[in-house]
Amino acid sequence: xxxxxxxxxxxxxxxxxxxxxxxxxxxxxxxxxxxxxxxxxxxxxxxxxxxxxxxxxxxxxxxxxxxxxxxxxxxxxxxxxxxxxxxxxxxxxxxxxxxxxxxxxxxxxxxxxxxxxxxxxxxxxxxxxxxxxxxxxxxxxxxxxxxxxxxxxxxxxxxxxxxxxxxxxxxxxxxxxxxxxxxxxxxxxxxxxxxxxxxxxxxxxxxxxxxxxxxxxxxxxxxxxxxxxxxxxxxxxxxxxxxxxxxxxxxxxxxxxxxxxxxxxxxxxxxxxxxxxxxxxxxxxxxxxxxxxxxxxxxxxxxxxxxxxxxxxxxxxxxxxxxxxxxxxxxxxxxxxxxxxxxxxxxxx
Numbered sequence: 553x554x555x556x557x558x559x560x561x562x563x564x565x566x567x568x569x570x571x572x573x574x575x576x577x578x579x580x581x582x583x584x585x586x587x588x589x590x591x592x593x594x595x596x597x598x599x600x601x602x603x604x605x606x607x608x609x610x611x612x613x614x615x616x617x618x619x620x621x622x623x624x625x626x627x628x629x630x631x632x633x634x635x636x637x638x639x640x641x642x643x644x645x646x647x648x649x650x651x652x653x654x655x656x657x658x659x660x661x662x663x664x665x666x667x668x669x670x671x672x673x674x675x676x677x678x679x680x681x682x683x684x685x686x687x688x689x690x691x692x693x694x695x696x697x698x699x700x701x702x703x704x705x706x707x708x709x710x711x712x713x714x715x716x717x718x719x720x721x722x723x724x725x726x727x728x729x730x731x732x733x734x735x736x737x738x739x740x741x742x743x744x745x746x747x748x749x750x751x752x753x754x755x756x757x758x759x760x761x762x763x764x765x766x767x768x769x770x771x772x773x774x775x776x777x778x779x780x781x782x783x784x785x786x787x788x789x790x791x792x793x794x795x796x797x798x799x800x801x802x803x804x805x806x807x808x809x810x811x812x813x814x815x816x817x818x819x820x821x822x823x824x825x826x827x828x829x830x831x832x833x834x835x836x837x838x839x840x841x842x843x844x845x846x847x848x849x850x851x852x853x854x855x856x857x858x859x860x861x862x863x864x865x866x867x868x869x870x871x872x873x874x875x876x877x878x879x880x881x882x883x884x885x886x887x888x889x890x891x892x893x894x895x896x897x898x899x900x901x
Contacts, residue, residue: 555690556722559682559820559844562691566847567594569854574831574846575600575637575646577662578629580607581653582615587842589617596850599623600646602633603653630654634662638669641828647853650831650846663826670826676700676710677825679832680718681808682848685817688775693719693727693795694811697804698832699823705747708797709760712751714824715795716763721855722848729755730774730793731767732803736785738768744799751797764788767797771807820844822852829853 556562566572574591576584579601585608591597601608601619605626612619627636634654640646649670651659663669664677671677679698682691695715700707712729719727731748739745748767755765766789772779777791798804811817822845823830829849833842 556724557684557690559684559691559818559847562682562722562820562851563594563596563843563847566596566850569850571595571598572648572850572853573598573600573646574648574650574850575625575640576602576650576652577637577659578603578633578652578654580604580611580629582611583839583842584650584652585611585617586615587839587846589615590839590843591846596847600625600637600640602627602636602640603629631658631662634659635668638662638665641670642668646828648829648831648846648849650842650849651833656832659832660823663823663830670828670830672825672827675825676707676714677823678711678714679821679823680715681819681821682718682722682844683808683811683817683819685811685815687815690794691722692775692793694804694808694819695795695797697798697801697808698821699801701801703800705750708747708751709754710825712760712763712765712795712797715797716760718822718824718848718852719794720762721852724794725762727763727794728789728792729763729765729767729795729797730769730789731765731797732771732774732807733768733799734770736768736770736773736783736790742768744768747799763795766790769793771796818844820848822849 574597576588576599579585580603588597588599592599601623602625605624608624625636627633637649641649664671678696678700681694681697683694684691693715696711700711703711716727731751733742733744733748735745738749745768752765752767754760755763766787769790773783773785773790774793774796780791798807821832823832829852831845831849833845
């Protein structure tokens with residue numbers, strides 16, 4: 553498959569397959585409904601608009617959208633709507649979940665609930681931005697800039713695998729993953745370089761599959777052939793990375809902001825590692841960014857067999873497969889970092 557260079561290409565591809573059933577948690581927001589109207593018109597989605605029926609109906613009239621009665625799922629707002637969306641996925645009535653007009657922490661609490669959420673045995677939840685930026689020639693992933701605060705080596709391996717699996721769904725058979733640090737040499741004083749070297753070896757030994765992983769790489773030699781050549785780096789990844797695996801949430805958030813404000817980037821955002829793809833956007837997000845995120849999630853839902861959610865007992869039984877960190881070190885935070893600029897946008901709950 554040819555290299556995907558724009559989010560529009562993802563949207564076009566998403567519109568050529570079977571419609572994806574989208575459970576929209578608290579759909580009572582005009583931009584959310586406008587996004588879903590466009591997704592229906594493009595053949596991407598079959599919506600399940602969850603929330604207060606009268607409010608959703610009134611907003612649909614405002615935007616002149618005649619919805620089908622079966623698309624409405626009456627519930628309370630916020631947490632009640634999030635729980636209903638999760639239950640629809642658990643019951644097999646929806647394929648993906650989309651965040652509507654509610655706070656990120658409320659939304660994620662329902663998704664991560666140990667008993668009734670969408671957790672999967674042995675899998676860490678992470679976030680992926682798929683970024684379109686001028687001049688690079690392909691979409692590029694940035695992970696994790698939103699959920700895992702200070703991941704250790706085991707957590708990074710799982711974050712990496714989540715992103716690789718997502719890129720497979722986009723048609724990238726063997727994505728090139730650059731494990732970022734400040735320098736491209738292993739330096740004991742910089743822990744992220746040690747992690748990067750270990751991840752590189754883990755991929756060569758089959759502990760991370762379906763990708764070419766190399767690091768440590770500084771940002772410049774990860775994306776610039778010129779920088780790679782000037783520094784004499786011999787790497788299959790350097791200068792042509794598909795995925796940038798960042799050392800921690802702070803550096804990833806700064807990178808994502810810099811791409812938007814200095815490179816006029818646009819980004820789609822999804823949460824990975826759950827039993828269904830999750831569209832994770834801000835209540836203030838633009839329609840275009842929501843549609844790109846929805847297209848990304850739809851392609852993932854079609855490509856990946858859905859894994860049953862995990863019960864609390866199963867999760868404890870398999871806990872050694874998960875990264876040995878407290879939940880406070882891998883809890884979801886507001887993405888908060890990427891503001892719309894020059895009509896370009898990225899996820900920011």
